[in-house]
Amino acid sequence: MADGTSVPVGVMTPAMAGRRRASSMKRFAQRRSTIAFLLCLPLILLVACFVIYPAFYAIWLSMLNKKMTQFVGLGNFAFLLKRNTFQLVIFQSCLFAITAVIFKALIGITVAHLMHNIPGKNQRIWRGLLLVPWVIPLALSTLTWWWMFDPSYSAFNWILNELGFSSVPWLGVGWIARFCTIVVNVWYGTPFFMIMYLAALKSVPDQLYEAAAIDGAGAWQKLFFVTLPMMRNIIAITILFSLIVTFAEFDIVRILTGGGPQDMTHVFATYAFQVGIQSGDIPLGAADSLFMFPILAVAAFFVLRGVTRRSKEIAA
Amino acid sequence: MSSSTAVAGAVPHAQHRHHSLHRQRAWALWGSYIALGCFVVMFLVPPFYTLMTSLKSSAEISAQQGNPWIVHHPTLENFWYLITYPNFQTYYLNSVMITICTVAISMVISVLAAFSLARMGFWGSSALSTGVFLTYLIPASLLFLPLFQIVGFLGLINSVWCLALLYPTLAVPFCTWIMIGYFSSIPKELDEAALIDGAGYLQMLWKIFIPVAMPGIIAATIFAFTVSWGQFLYPLAYLYTSNQMVLTVGIISDLIRGDVFQWGKIMAACLLASLPPILIYAFLMDYYVAGLTAGATKG
Structure with a gap:
């Protein structure tokens, strides 16, 4: 801008122009961030009204009495913790989530490896078939499982009878019912692990395997020293993620057993539903579902750490 | 190996x-x-x-004889019954209606927000994008009781429209997250060129970002569809008359009356209700899987 032909102008102009440019830049940036904020506004409103506010409202609700007329402090939490049923609920939620996630992860990684072995052009159809459990809405496929677990004339009991065993009361006995709910969850959740791991497997560079082969590594050594370390981050994120979802699981238990027999399959979500909606004690139900929070928060912290690390890697 | x-x-x-x-x-x-x-x-x-x-008739199911794994006298009577059953038609229509609304609302909100968060930025925008991801981790089963009070306050208990209000909260965070990823992968030179040519931000979003990030938009749309088609807890908690129900809850509450299980009809209803997701996945699976695993390939 300052062409420097005349000295006084040349001295003055850059400063002025600079100031003007700075202010227009500032106005531009301001306008830009205003528009940006406006574009985000629907999201902020939605999340604030229907996620953040209810979350805090849940804390307030959990400290009221059943008729929601009186403040009882931590009374609901203390009441729940003393109740035998609720102790069972804590135990079952942890059992359900941890067992199911372990099996989903193990089966998922096995199937992903098998898929990785077969030629790429065949993978699509196999993947499509294996993803079917995950595609059908869970509430609907659980109905089928319920029918298959039917005690009198069920699909499974018929096979057992044909093989000479006696019928099993699938959903009628505590531990067997717990086992059934976990089986259904594993069936439903494994495909998700499979596609995540398959994608991660494909991203491991071939050179690493070649280098390992030259160094004389066998198949197992490659798995433990190349594949798993390379996939560590994505495995961790997927497991934590699935832990959160499985912990909050509702559909399977609600439909299959409704929490029975003798409350031996209730998890936090179904118990909160029974207490809060069916028995009409919303504060107690809210207190019950808030017990999920610490576990979810810890898992979310680790997921977030993994995700930010990942985004940094992408940015780098 | x-x-x-x-x-x-x-x-x-x-x-x-x-x-x-x-x-x-x-x-x-x-x-x-x-x-x-x-x-x-x-x-x-x-x-x-x-x-x-x-495919079995009610008589064949209640006879309880022979191999349950194969059908001896295939019949389409269950499907026919459901197609002509007014309640089932209502459930289907409600599901379709709510899903369309949810998908439209979620996509508009999340595309606008993702564009802003990925490209424009404002004070606190990076914190916001982290926060959005965190809200995705808050499950529906933690919020349904306070939401029951809120829905009641809004007068929407037992109205199917409360779902159109609530489902986007389940879909939007993850859709935004997917879209942020796709939008950030678009080279900055493109929007600089657009700005130099005098395009406004909305024009830039409409003419450049949405067409280029189409695979991401398809993936996010499928996610929103899946969430709203299959959700079970909210309709179970907030709806109780059959004219307001959606498929997931309607099938259970309508075809199971006390101890009477019409299994043939229930299973046919499950098949009919799973048809839209299966069709969508059959054609668009690749986009969805690519959208979901976009992070996995780079971790």
Whole structure:
């Protein structure tokens, strides 16, 4: 801008122009961030009204009495913790989530490896078939499982009878019912692990395997020293993620057993539903579902750490 | 995977080594196919049983004789009954209506927000994008009781429209997250060029970002669709008359009356209700999987 032909102008102009440019830049940036904020506004409103506010409202609700007329402090939490049923609920939620996630992860990684072995052009159809459990809405496929677990004339009991065993009361006995709910969850959740791991497997560079082969590594050594370390981050994120979802699981238990027999399959979500909606004690139900929070928060912290690390890697 | 084991033997019997290598590879391949076949059979047992039961007449089911895994006298009476059953038509219509609304609302909100968060930025925008991801981790089962009060306050208890209000909260965070990823991968030169040519931000979003990030938009749309088609907890908690119900809840509350289970009809209803997701996945699976695993390939 300052062409420097005349000295006084040349001295003055850059400063002025600079100031003007700075202010227009500032106005531009301001306008830009205003528009940006406006574009985000629907999201902020939605999340604030229907996620953040209810979350805090849940804390307030959990400290009221059943008729929601009186403040009882931590009374609901203390009441729940003393109740035998609720102790069972804590135990079952942890059992359900941890067992199911372990099996989903193990089966998922096995199937992903098998898929990785077969030629790429065949993978699509196999993947499509294996993803079917995950595609059908869970509430609907659980109905089928319920029918298959039917005690009198069920699909499974018929096979057992044909093989000479006696019928099993699938959903009628505590531990067997717990086992059934976990089986259904594993069936439903494994495909998700499979596609995540398959994608991660494909991203491991071939050179690493070649280098390992030259160094004389066998198949197992490659798995433990190349594949798993390379996939560590994505495995961790997927497991934590699935832990959160499985912990909050509702559909399977609600439909299959409704929490029975003798409350031996209730998890936090179904118990909160029974207490809060069916028995009409919303504060107690809210207190019950808030017990999920610490576990979810810890898992979310680790997921977030993994995700930010990942985004940094992408940015780098 | 196991092709390398032969390399460990350093003895240069080239021919022999080649053969054993080949054979080992073939074995590994066939082993993988067989194992995968077993998994596919296990995974597909429930859908298969659904299909078989849906083709049976009520009489055949209640006779409780013979092999339950095959259908002896196939009939379409269950499907016909459902198609002409007014309640079932209502559930289907409600599901379709709510899903369309949810998908539209979620996509508008999340595309606008993702564009702003990925490209424009404002004070606190990075904190906001982290926060959005965190809200995705808050499950529906933690919020449904306070939401019951809120929905009641809004006067929407037992109104199917409360779902159109609530489902976007389940879909938007993850859709935004997917879209941020896709939008950030678009080269900055593109929007600079657009700005120089005098395009406004909305024009830039409409003319450049949305067309370029179409795969991401498809993935996010499928996610929103899946969430709103399959959600079970909210409709179960907030809806109780049959004219307001959606498929997931309607099938259970309508076809199970006390101790009477009309299994043939229930299974046929499950099949009919699973049809839209299955069709969508059959055609658009690749986009969805790519959208979901976009992070996995880079972790």
